[in-house]
Amino acid sequence: MEQFESFKASQLYCRKCAKSMPVRERLLLILPDKDIYEYLCTGCAESLGQREVTLADKRLASLRKPRRR
Ligand SMILES: [Zn+2]
Numbered sequence: 001m002e003q004f005e006s007f008k009a010s011q012l013y014c015r016k017c018a019k020s021m022p023v024r025e026r027l028l029l030i031l032p033d034k035d036i037y038e039y040l041c042t043g044c045a046e047s048l049g050q051r052e053v054t055l056a057d058k059r060l061a062s063l064r065k066p067r068r069r
Contacts, residue, residue: 012048014041023048 014021023039030036034054041048 012039012041014043014046014048016046017041017043021048025051 010022011020012023013019021041021043024042025037026040028036028038028050034052035058037051037053038047039049039051040046
């Protein structure tokens with residue numbers, strides 16, 4: 001069983017909801033050398049943080065999933 005999870009945040013503290021909330025990831029920006037994702041609260045859709053995925057990360061991810069085409 002091989003799944004690419006890396007270190008994704010699944011819950012972050014939301015000020016509006018005043019507690020840790022599950023988040024969903026949204027692609028915010030695509031740059032030449034990296035993608036930027038935004039974490040949105042599933043309760044109120046507030047932006048709770050960002051994550052950068054560099055090309056190196058993506059290459060690693062594709063190495064871990066050799067059959068994906
Ligand atoms: Zn919230």
